Amino acid sequence: MTLQERDKKHLWHPLTQHKIHPDALPIVKAKGALLYDEYDKTYIDGIASWYTAMYGHCNDYILEKVQEQMQQLDQIVFAGFTHQPAIKLSEELIKILPANQEKIFFSDNGSTANEVGIKMALQYHFNKGEKRNTIIAFKDGFHGDTFGAMSASGLSVYNGPFEDFFINVKRISTPNFENIDSVIKQLQTYIETNEVAAFIYEPLVQGANAMHMYEARYLNQILSICKENNVITIADEVMTGFGKTGKVFASDFVETKPDIISMSKALTAGFVPMAITSCTQEIYNAFLDDSIGKAFFHAHTYSANPIACSVALAAIELLQTEEFQNHISRIIRAHENFDEQIKNHPKVRATRQKGVIYALELNIEMDRYGKKRYEIFDHFMQNGVCLRPLGNTVYVLPPYVITNEQLNYIHDVILTLLDKI
Numbered sequence: 001m002t003l004q005e006r007d008k009k010h011l012w013h014p015l016t017q018h019k020i021h022p023d024a025l026p027i028v029k030a031k032g033a034l035l036y037d038e039y040d041k042t043y044i045d046g047i048a049s050w051y052t053a054m055y056g057h058c059n060d061y062i063l064e065k066v067q068e069q070m071q072q073l074d075q076i077v078f079a080g081f082t083h084q085p086a087i088k089l090s091e092e093l094i095k096i097l098p099a100n101q102e103k104i105f106f107s108d109n110g111s112t113a114n115e116v117g118i119k120m121a122l123q124y125h126f127n128k129g130e131k132r133n134t135i136i137a138f139k140d141g142f143h144g145d146t147f148g149a150m151s152a153s154g155l156s157v158y159n160g161p162f163e164d165f166f167i168n169v170k171r172i173s174t175p176n177f178e179n180i181d182s183v184i185k186q187l188q189t190y191i192e193t194n195e196v197a198a199f200i201y202e203p204l205v206q207g208a209n210a211m212h213m214y215e216a217r218y219l220n221q222i223l224s225i226c227k228e229n230n231v232i233t234i235a236d237e238v239m240t241g242f243g244k245t246g247k248v249f250a251s252d253f254v255e256t257k258p259d260i261i262s263m264s265k266a267l268t269a270g271f272v273p274m275a276i277t278s279c280t281q282e283i284y285n286a287f288l289d290d291s292i293g294k295a296f297f298h299a300h301t302y303s304a305n306p307i308a309c310s311v312a313l314a315a316i317e318l319l320q321t322e323e324f325q326n327h328i329s330r331i332i333r334a335h336e337n338f339d340e341q342i343k344n345h346p347k348v349r350a351t352r353q354k355g356v357i358y359a360l361e362l363n364i365e366m367d368r369y370g371k372k373r374y375e376i377f378d379h380f381m382q383n384g385v386c387l388r389p390l391g392n393t394v395y396v397l398p399p400y401v402i403t404n405e406q407l408n409y410i411h412d413v414i415l416t417l418l419d420k421i
Contacts, residue, residue, distance in 0.1 A: 030057035053270030056401035085309035110238035111144025113262035113275035121198035132197035142208030175218035210393035246355035
């Protein structure tokens, strides 16, 4: 019996309607930017396995650090205990985060990182004696699948059955040249008429919203108004963090810095799950009190797992090397050259790029997870390229170690798609 046949007996996959799409492709090995299936076919991982394996699959340097840590300390409860990998990670992370960040809190994944951020903001006001119960978020943002994060997300394709159970969220449009005045007016109205605790946002690039991009200057206006009204700002850097936008964090492009930042995905380089929510000293201070009830009672069993911390430390070290900074610059230039080649193609409606993230909209109408989308997905897989279209948007977000030849091949397969559709 093949792995694919065995998979069908017991496994339930995410984002999958199993009646229509019962098959999952077994991957048995990965190295660098390449995936290998059980039939000995090779695929270029053009999305770094959901933006995680940015330093390449099974990176030798990270593997070495993991093996060292596994022989020293595997797991210890983080309530009442601490360890060197977590302490060292906090020190190294604070060095590269925006300058106002001072404290870090561990959890398990991107969704829980945002959940923690939302709870921090709500309890911050509660501890200050204010009852603020409203969150502001962008209409088409996505922040995860736990309830607080899901409440803040605006993509109903994921959230429809649960909307009656959400926390109170008011939504504004992502800003642009044409709508910035109306967005600001709507924001101010919400703040005046609601007890607003926080504004959560994906800075500059909305991943699940088909890599929608917007400008830092408009975001800065929104953040400035939030600051003036003591609305806690939460930057969801789960997707954008750790070099993908061309800077370490997308928030580095924005003058007004967030109060809280959520991180995951590339944080641990695709090796193990872990997430971090950082915050300012002011946020942290609101939880310091003689009353134990004002403490932040949120915990995950594997918080600050020593092995995960050692992975994150190795990844941060690699990111800051000249080698990986050159990789990032090389990918950016390659995308720019490809854009010049296709941006006026009749089958291309629009293109956009931020750092190593490149997206193009096909000039066809289609559902986000409809038949046409799966035909496009199959085109890529049959040609040995792993890309996951979001509706009519094809995007490339490759591992930093991808070779020029591999990246050029991805671009060529996209060109064959344009000629085919």
